[in-house]
Amino acid sequence: MTDDDTEVPGLVRELVTLSRRFRANAERLHPDLSFVDYSLLSELSERDGARAGDLVGLYGLNKSTISRQVTALERAGLLVREPVPGNRRVQLLRPSDRGRELLARADARMYREVDARTAGWSPEEVGALRALLARYNAAASAVAGDA
Amino acid sequence: MTDDDTEVPGLVRELVTLSRRFRANAERLHPDLSFVDYSLLSELSERDGARAGDLVGLYGLNKSTISRQVTALERAGLLVREPVPGNRRVQLLRPSDRGRELLARADARMYREVDARTAGWSPEEVGALRALLARYNAAASAVAGDA
DNA sequence: CCGTCGAGGTTGCGTTTTGCAACACCCTCG
């Protein structure tokens, strides 16, 4: 937090570049599943059911944005809403079978792509990047949580 | 490329989460300079002058998108276009003084933010994340380049 | 039991971000 400040500007630039580029690239990789749809389905699949509010918190977006995107996914038949027994306000969101299918296809392409981009990396390096990003993301959740 | 494949799905998820979250967060951090404007000015400042086509290649966006965003920055007085002597087609883009000023302010906030999120990290870890991301981004440029 | 309030979502409206295709302009080269 003192001397490594020289690394921070560089880190910020890499984060910006990645953030701006990754979305455009994902659209090209799996045109049948937009980046937004992919991110939501991926998250729902991982957690096996989440509420809209969880997604709002995860991505730091407005409720209305998530609401619309969920509605779109539902209308496309890629996601189902499940009522929660003890609470009629909330609903659990889960990918449908077709949603899982499209997700699997998009995943496959994404994995191949990232594989290609990390060709020549040692397994430790790939693991290290994953772990550091996971830590950064987790910290981001915490910081954003108090906003 | 063989055994580290178990890390790839996790890495993809972290990249997706980061990409989707980073933009929204940046908007909150510096409302006076949108994420798009910030990314462009930051890049122009770093290279001290670039052409629109460079930005297209860097972010993988459509020419028209960059063209509009550059026009917007110019109209806002944050960027100037410089003609290139031997070639009247191209133009060098540079941040204006006011552009550099706003960029510096946004930078300061971004650095503070990233600092906060890496609080408790060792300098080596911050450096490692920066270096690995830089490598990934560089590889991404190469892969995207053949598309 | 009933009114109030907060949690969880949805919708109307406007803005921003982006892609595609057609175009205009300039340079190069046969």
Added chain:
DNA sequence: CGAGGGTGTTGCAAAACGCAACCTCGACGG
């Protein structure tokens, strides 16, 4: 000089997003 390619711009349309108002349901105090 004329064809072709590199460099941007613009018309049009769609996707992504925020804000504010609203609705519904659940919890809780009087």
